[in-house]
Amino acid sequence: MSLENYSEEFYMNILGYLGNRQLAPAPDLEKAVEECLDEVEKVSQFRYQWQQFDSLLPVLEKPAYREFLAGTSGYVLGVMTLGAAVDARSRAYSARDLARMCVFDAVANAYLEYCADRYEECFGENRTYRFCPGYRGTSVEDLKELFRILKPEKIGVSLLDSCLMVPAKSMLGIVGLGKQARKDCDTCALGGQCQYRREGRTCYGN
Numbered sequence: 001m002s003l004e005n006y007s008e009e010f011y012m013n014i015l016g017y018l019g020n021r022q023l024a025p026a027p028d029l030e031k032a033v034e035e036c037l038d039e040v041e042k043v044s045q046f047r048y049q050w051q052q053f054d055s056l057l058p059v060l061e062k063p064a065y066r067e068f069l070a071g072t073s074g075y076v077l078g079v080m081t082l083g084a085a086v087d088a089r090s091r092a093y094s095a096r097d098l099a100r101m102c103v104f105d106a107v108a109n110a111y112l113e114y115c116a117d118r119y120e121e122c123f124g125e126n127r128t129y130r131f132c133p134g135y136r137g138t139s140v141e142d143l144k145e146l147f148r149i150l151k152p153e154k155i156g157v158s159l160l161d162s163c164l165m166v167p168a169k170s171m172l173g174i175v176g177l178g179k180q181a182r183k184d185c186d187t188c189a190l191g192g193q194c195q196y197r198r199e200g201r202t203c204y205g206n
Contacts, residue, residue, distance in 0.1 A: 001041065003034050010114055017106035032100070036107040043085040044108070044169075046115045047155040050078035052177070059145040064137025065174070068128070073178030076123060079152035080116045081170035082108060090168075108169050120175055128181035130173035143172055 003011060014033055054074045056065065069075055086108050093101035116130065133142040140163040147159045150172075157170045165171070 001037075003030065003037055006114070010110060013110040013113065014106050017109050018102065029103075032103045033107055036100070036104045037111070039089060039104065040082070040086060040108050040111050043083075043089055044111065044115075045083035045085065046080070046112075046119075047083065048078055048080040048116065048119045049150065049152050049155045049157075050076050051150055052076050057146075057149065059142050059149075060174075062138060064135070065131075067137075068131045068174070068181075069176050071179045072128065072176035075177055076120075076175045077146060077150055077172070078116075078120075078175065079147075079150055079155065079157050079170065079172045080112065080119070081152075081155060081157045081165075081167055082112050082115070083169075084156065084167045086169045087167045112169050112171065116171070116173065123175060123177060126178055126180055128176035128179065130175055132171060132173045146172060 011033070052074055053076075056069070057077075060066075060069075090101055090105055090108070093104055120127065120130065133146065134140040143159055143163050143165075152158075152170075152172075156167070158166050160166060
């Protein structure tokens with residue numbers, strides 16, 4: 001699809017990954033984004049594996065998770081990925097065109113979030129946003145136990161000892177069910193260090 005078929009928020013998300021949130025859309029940048037988006041759409045194989053729970057897993061018995069899931073009737077633990085072909089294309093660009101690789105990676109990151117958001121609509125309107133281990137008050141080390149439980153190797157996603165996921169364009173998130181919650185700045189760990197807030201923006205709803 002053409003970039004015009006996506007929301008302005010999607011494009012702003014790409015610019016955010018590039019560190020260019022304040023820039024007016026430049027024709028050459030838009031062209032590069034359009035071309036990379038076309039590539040990402042063609043080579044990606046989006047997959048989402050999830051499992052629903054009604055009570056907190058021991059690894060989630062932490063204040064941050066408890067606060068996030070307070071008032072929910074349950075939650076979904078899910079792993080999502082764009083697949084290995086996207087990583088391969090990024091590596092190919094890294095060998096010959098670093099500028100192109102940066103744009104391609106930014107587009108792929110935003111596209112993964114876009115696909116996950118669209119998929120999570122199947123959980124109904126009464127749901128929270130996606131909360132990922134490593135957010136405020138949590139640790140990426142939590143991924144090790146969550147991977148053991150979910151076993152996303154079934155969809156081709158593995159976890160390194162460093163807690164980096166393979167393929168790189170993958171993520172694990174928690175979505176609360178039974179209540180609506182949207183991202184807000186008050187509960188963000190970055191606080192005044194957030195570059196978005198310094199610019200008078202947010203990382204959501206641009």
